[in-house]
Amino acid sequence: MSLTGTPFFVLLIVATAVCVAGTLVLWSRLRGPHSLRWLLRLMMIGLCQLTAISVVATWINNDYGLYASWDDLLGNANGAAVAMPGPPADRAKFTHGDSGMLDTYFRGKHSQLSGQVIVWTPPQYSQPRYRHTRFPVVLLLHGVPGSPASWLEHGGMPHDFQQLMNARTSHPFILAMPVVDPGGVDTDCTDQPNRKVATWMARDVPELISHTFRTLPGPKGWGVMGFSTGGFCAARLPLAYPKVFGVGAALDPDALTGDTGVIEDPVAREHTSPTYMVKRSTASVSLFLATSAEDRLSPPHYIEQFARDAAATRVQTQTMVLPDGGHNYNTWTRLYPAAFSFLSRHTTAPKG
Numbered sequence: 001m002s003l004t005g006t007p008f009f010v011l012l013i014v015a016t017a018v019c020v021a022g023t024l025v026l027w028s029r030l031r032g033p034h035s036l037r038w039l040l041r042l043m044m045i046g047l048c049q050l051t052a053i054s055v056v057a058t059w060i061n062n063d064y065g066l067y068a069s070w071d072d073l074l075g076n077a078n079g080a081a082v083a084m085p086g087p088p089a090d091r092a093k094f095t096h097g098d099s100g101m102l103d104t105y106f107r108g109k110h111s112q113l114s115g116q117v118i119v120w121t122p123p124q125y126s127q128p129r130y131r132h133t134r135f136p137v138v139l140l141l142h143g144v145p146g147s148p149a150s151w152l153e154h155g156g157m158p159h160d161f162q163q164l165m166n167a168r169t170s171h172p173f174i175l176a177m178p179v180v181d182p183g184g185v186d187t188d189c190t191d192q193p194n195r196k197v198a199t200w201m202a203r204d205v206p207e208l209i210s211h212t213f214r215t216l217p218g219p220k221g222w223g224v225m226g227f228s229t230g231g232f233c234a235a236r237l238p239l240a241y242p243k244v245f246g247v248g249a250a251l252d253p254d255a256l257t258g259d260t261g262v263i264e265d266p267v268a269r270e271h272t273s274p275t276y277m278v279k280r281s282t283a284s285v286s287l288f289l290a291t292s293a294e295d296r297l298s299p300p301h302y303i304e305q306f307a308r309d310a311a312a313t314r315v316q317t318q319t320m321v322l323p324d325g326g327h328n329y330n331t332w333t334r335l336y337p338a339a340f341s342f343l344s345r346h347t348t349a350p351k352g
């Protein structure tokens with residue numbers, strides 16, 4: 001029986017009621033020596049307190065996600081990297097950080113994964129003329145190794161994006177930076193047995209953002225952009241979830257045929273790769289793919305082959321190859337103007 005499941009919680013409530021009723025009924029009916037009767041009464045009182053405390057403790061755990069399972073509670077970890085449990089989306093609290101950033105840690109109810117999400121809202125979000133306006137969202141997906149804070153520490157966010165808004169090359173977006181490898185386990189944003197990272201990214205994170213902020217509904221209101229592993233995810237997620245994400249921007253993506261070091265099963269790796277998916281896609285989504293001619297980790301033929309495979313489908317692609325630059329933030333930040341312009345053209349602008 002699951003520690004966080006409703007049946008266990010209900011069972012504890014019933015057990016508490018039975019203990020209290022039993023104590024009331026048996027209190028004066030106990031037989032035996034005086035000392036034994038008092039000992040039994042103390043045991044009954046203790047049992048009532050234990051079950052009542054268990055009900056309260058379980059209720060708190062279910063609300064705040066302190067422990068996700070019995071193994072987690074008892075410390076029986078199997079050695080694999082796992083994310084610390086967090087509260088569900090409706091209980092997650094955003095704290096204010098530098099540069100107007102909002103930070104939280106929560107547990108997704110669909111994937112049962114937990115992780116950090118950093119959010120930035122554009123200045124317009126708080127202006128009176130926009131107080132009833134819903135805004136489009138872009139998920140910014142970091143590379144592996146990396147973290148959501150990589151976008152702030154090395155990727156120039158949100159400063160670089162504000163400059164693009166000021167130059168009117170991009171309309172305002174809510175920027176959301178979720179962890180792409182909850183618990184330190186990378187699956188290339190795919191659902192694997194016992195590790196549903198795609199579900200985390202396409203269901204749990206959007207539900208958290210939509211629950212907390214004024215967001216536009218539907219694929220015209222949601223896009224993804226990422227670099228390296230995050231770029232792979234930005235190409236894959238709109239193909240896998242076209243009803244959630246209508247547009248993606250993949251900057252220096254990892255091999256779009258899948259990473260042998262991430263998914264060992266060759267069939268699973270192929271079938272979850274963007275290259276395989278785009279050939280069979282019936283989705284009407286738009287993808288921007290960019291790299292540098294000098295990037296040995298993301299050579300131009302990755303994205304060129306992908307664009308050729310997409311040509312016979314409804315997937316719209318635009319590619320861009322910089323003449324120089326390596327697999328690093330200097331290259332990725334140079335791609336921001338083209339990427340955000342593309343994202344703006346394929347999403348709905350907020351109307352004040």
